[in-house]
Each structure stands twice: as structure tokens, then as C-alpha cells.
Amino acid sequence: MSRFFSDKFSSLAPYVPGEQPKDMQYIKLNTNESPFPPPKSVVEAARVEAQKAQLYSDPECSLLVEKAAETFGVKKTQLLFTNGSDEILNFAFMAFCDPSTPAVFPDITYGFYKVFAALHGVPYREIPLKEDFSIDYRDYLGVNATVFIANPNAPTGMLLGVREIEEILKSNPDHVVVIDEAYVDFGGESCIPLTQKYDNLLVTQTFSKSRSLAGARLGVGIASENLIADLNVIKYSTNPYNVNRMTMAAGYASLCEAEHFSKTCAVIEKNREYTAKKLKEMGFEVLDSKTNFLFARNEKIGGEELYQKLKERGVLVRHFKAERIKDFNRVSIGTLRQMDIFLENVRQILLEIKQ
Ligand code: PMP
Numbered sequence: 001m002s003r004f005f006s007d008k009f010s011s012l013a014p015y016v017p018g019e020q021p022k023d024m025q026y027i028k029l030n031t032n033e034s035p036f037p038p039p040k041s042v043v044e045a046a047r048v049e050a051q052k053a054q055l056y057s058d059p060e061c062s063l064l065v066e067k068a069a070e071t072f073g074v075k076k077t078q079l080l081f082t083n084g085s086d087e088i089l090n091f092a093f094m095a096f097c098d099p100s101t102p103a104v105f106p107d108i109t110y111g112f113y114k115v116f117a118a119l120h121g122v123p124y125r126e127i128p129l130k131e132d133f134s135i136d137y138r139d140y141l142g143v144n145a146t147v148f149i150a151n152p153n154a155p156t157g158m159l160l161g162v163r164e165i166e167e168i169l170k171s172n173p174d175h176v177v178v179i180d181e182a183y184v185d186f187g188g189e190s191c192i193p194l195t196q197k198y199d200n201l202l203v204t205q206t207f208s209k210s211r212s213l214a215g216a217r218l219g220v221g222i223a224s225e226n227l228i229a230d231l232n233v234i235k236y237s238t239n240p241y242n243v244n245r246m247t248m249a250a251g252y253a254s255l256c257e258a259e260h261f262s263k264t265c266a267v268i269e270k271n272r273e274y275t276a277k278k279l280k281e282m283g284f285e286v287l288d289s290k291t292n293f294l295f296a297r298n299e300k301i302g303g304e305e306l307y308q309k310l311k312e313r314g315v316l317v318r319h320f321k322a323e324r325i326k327d328f329n330r331v332s333i334g335t336l337r338q339m340d341i342f343l344e345n346v347r348q349i350l351l352e353i354k355q
Pocket of ligand 1: 083084085086087150153154180182205206207208214218
């Protein structure tokens, strides 16, 4: 830290992204990316736009917004595109939280919420998940705070029903409820339709997972017009050109690829169920996932040990050190071939430790 760094950030613990080691070729199942490249039309759209990269991008993302409004069944004024969904979440912490409006979120959830809260000096309260790692919606009724819920949750993968979320919305009419739907396309049900009914709901989604565009950085917020207007104040006060030309064109082309989208999501869901079944056969407890990852533990081996042994064998998964989940590993769902290699390595490791 230099002597120039602002005191207000000196104790900030930044978010730690999943590792990207370069020492060897890994089967990378640690950051919930899609194993499939984006469709050709998406790559081509980005290539064409790159030829106009000397010009700023459209700050209103007009064409993309028009296509997204049609896709999501909302008005154009109910949408805001951002540089990944991390950016819309950051905007939400800025726009809807302050020292007198704290944030609440589960104790086990997306690690960035805590970081955003600390970054913006927002007090927060973590609500423990139930013993079975599910969210009890009743814990969020009338909480007098801005609510952040990843649904499905991460890293558990577990889904909360839209009806329960509606109860949370109803009981917090004077506070914003943010539903982070980064993983909703793998078997979850979206809350987007509720944005027509509740002016306190912000739904966030990403193109990083189900649309194979993690490296392009595209996220979107869907909410009532007034919430989007607030978020636009933040956007135009930080980075008006937050979505670059290539990404904007890729996002548009991606929304035009409805069939490719549903097919690849279905493959991931199928591979997930296959992997969960095989893991259970090997004695793992596997949480019920509606995402592109599994969260699993096995009493025969510690979470960290399994993570290390898999890494030595060229398979990367994600391990979290937090006490409640230290026995687990989070495994992104890849191609069937990747999952078979992962499963075979797990099998060998379990055999090894038995001897
Ligand atoms: N929400 C959740 C729950 C996530 O796991 C992630 C991915 N790390 C994000 C949001 C942010 O994803 P992105 O910025 O790539 O859209």
C-alpha cells in the first residue's frame, strides 16, 4: 500500500476472483464459465464492431435494449446494461444503500456483496442459511434494509421460489430487493415478471454464464422505470460508456440465438444431473443445484485436501475457506468429457486415501 492510498479504503478486503494459473493446462471447473464458445454469429458481430472501435459506444445501448425488451417482455425503460453484472450490483449498492439503509444478505452467498458494502461504507447484516443450506424467506420479511439475494444462490446452487420472493417484496415495500439471477437460466424461474408489479424489485442477470460471454463482460438490470432511472444517475456519474462496442454487438447477436441458448443450457443441466448422480454414488453429499455448478462434500476427505489433490492432477475446482462450507468444493459443469475426467480423478483420489 502506498502512502497516498485513501484511509477510507485501507482496511478493505477486495474480492478474490477464482484462480487462473498459467503453469499448466487445467480442466477449469472453478469459475462457472460456459465450456462452450459463443456461437459464430456472436463472434462475427463483435469482429465487425471492432472495425469501428475508434468511435465511442452508444451510451444508451439502444439496439441491445430494444432486443432485450422484446426478449424479457419488459419496457425499454426498464433495462440498464452494464460491464458484467458485478457493475449493476455495484451501482445498486451505491444507489440503494447508505449508512442509514443497511444491506442484508445470506451468510453464505456471492462474496462480492460484502466487498461492495465495505467499499461504499454500507453497514450489512448476514442472515444465516438454514442447516440444509437453503434460504428461509421468512428471515427477510420486513427487514428494514436493502435485500440482496442470489437466486439460485451461490455457491450452494439452491433455488428459492418466486412465490417466496414475492412475500419478501411485499413485506419490504419501502426498501429495494435485489435478486441476482446470474444462474437462473439453468433450471430456475426468473422474477422478471414481478418487475411489472413491484416498484422495489431489481433483477440482475449476466451474459457470462448461460450466454458464454464471461470475457466480454455484459450484465443487465431489470426493474421498474424509476429504479432504472436512479441507476442511470450512478452510471452517468461513473462511466457512461460502460459497455463497449464489441460487447454490445455480441450481446445483441446472443439474444438472437434463442435456439443455441436453450440447447446449451439443456446440455449443462443434463451434465449436471449426470455428475451429481456419479458423485452421490461415490458417497458425496451434493446440494440440489439449479445452476451450472455443484456444491458437494464427502466425509472421507476434507474440502481443501480434495481441491489440492485435484489441482495436482490438473483439475481446478473452487474451495472456500469459510468455516461453514470448508468441507465442500464447488465444481462448475463443463462438457461431458470434462466431467468424466473430473469424476475419474475424484474416484482415484478416494481410492488413494483409502489405502
Ligand atoms: N452474481 C453471482 C451470484 C455470481 O456468481 C457472479 C459471477 N462471479 C456474478 C454475479 C457476476 O458475474 P458477471 O460480473 O460476470 O456478470
